[in-house]
Amino acid sequence: MTEEPVIEVKDLWFSRNGEVILEGINLRVFQGDFFAIIGPNGGGKTTLLKVILGLIPPDRGTIRILGGLPQEKRHLLGYVPQLRTFDFTYPISVRGMVLYGLLGQKKSIMKTFSADDTVLADKALSIMGIGHLADRIIRDLSGGEQQRVVIARALVGNPQVLLLDEPTVFVDTPTETQFFDILENLARSMTIVLVTHDIGVIVSYVTKVACLNRRLYTHDSRELTEDMIQGAYKCPVDIIAHGHPHRVLRSHEPED
């Protein structure tokens, strides 16, 4: 049986100002995967996600999302960008911002929201543990709370695939742990692609791991081999927990 991948990237090249950022990337994400892409800062992780989403055109290579072009299907994905692409002083309520995640599915020109949409938004907020903040204004929230709203916005449309770009970059360690618990639950019902520079967060429930530093080092399993990490980070890393296949890495302190 050959299953159709939900995301398929073939021989993808991308360069910026003459510098090659992504080199011959091949990537297949299947339904139910919890796929972690790790790599150093500047390794091209965010660029890869943006190319997959059709936000920036590749030099060459093909990308298919759910069997179609990114521009046709990307509204069916949930996307959590790394940097806050929005102005957090904007006058909008938490619920209003989450509803915005449903806008892509509205066909009419007015794109009005129904009472059902509000129920969906409140549900997404309670999944993220901030149901009580629904009526607050974005600018009154802390950074960690804002990040939860950003994830709720990605979740509200019940996407088939959730793309997360460094979702824990703005949050403290206890919140980070909570985030990964939430993601573990979500992984039961949706495909997740998680991008991070912090290899300490790759915990037991990730099903596949790849390392990205211009090239993508992968072998379709959750085992992170020394070759992959060394290939990606260009330096010896001795944090592979040999003999613990269910827990490929132990947590480590960030050096920088």
Place this chain on the structure above:
Amino acid sequence: MLQLLGYEFFRNALIAGVLASVACGIIGTYVVIRHMVAISGGISHAAFGGIGLGYYLGINPLLGALVFTVGAALTMGELEQRAEQHMDTLIGAVWATGMALGILFIYLTPGFAPDLFGYLFGNILMVPAGDLLLMLVLVIVIGLTVGLLFNQFRAVTFDEEYARVINLPVERLVLILLVLIALTVVMLIQVVGIILVIALLTLPAAISRECSSNVGFMMFYAVLLGVAFTTTGIFLSAFLDIPSGATIIIVSAAAYGAVLVKKKLIRRNC
């Protein structure tokens, strides 16, 4: 005061102030929340080219201004998306080119351009009844367009990248928004003039932003503030016999300053 209301020109001025305030409140809200103050300045100064052209061709200068502002808005929007230029640079170019063209056209026009000063600094006490009709049509166009695209505009002005990801027609929406700014600028020329347009476009919205929890309320309060500022300004200028456009701006700026000071003192919004 009641005596003033007996004059048609004064009633027209008040009506013009209200119509301009409606457009300002709605479009100014987008200008403030999407940080488009400078681009609005570019569009409004480009209008001077159109006013010059109007004199040169012997047509209504406001019609020339309409062509130039819409043209400038579309040019800047397109160039930013296609030519990969910084908006900042484009604004500088359009701003100065518009003024330069205006001066050239006026120089080439035989005779004296009578109310040039009015177009530069506004003269709401001289609004002809015909212009009121034009303003009303523009307000209706602006209101209907924003009503129809409200949710999409909110998405694009809030988070443009995400709007792209959810497949909204971002480029088209931004261009429509720029054209709406152009239409608003044309309306405001009569009220405060090309040079003072930016203030009336931004100050009411900037104040209302301080106490609004969503875009709709922000527009509503901005309209009310605009009506208050223009009406106060018109009465003050009539009583003190000083230029109306400048008075409206000073009143608005004083209110904005007061709000900022109050915010600093109380350390809380509103």
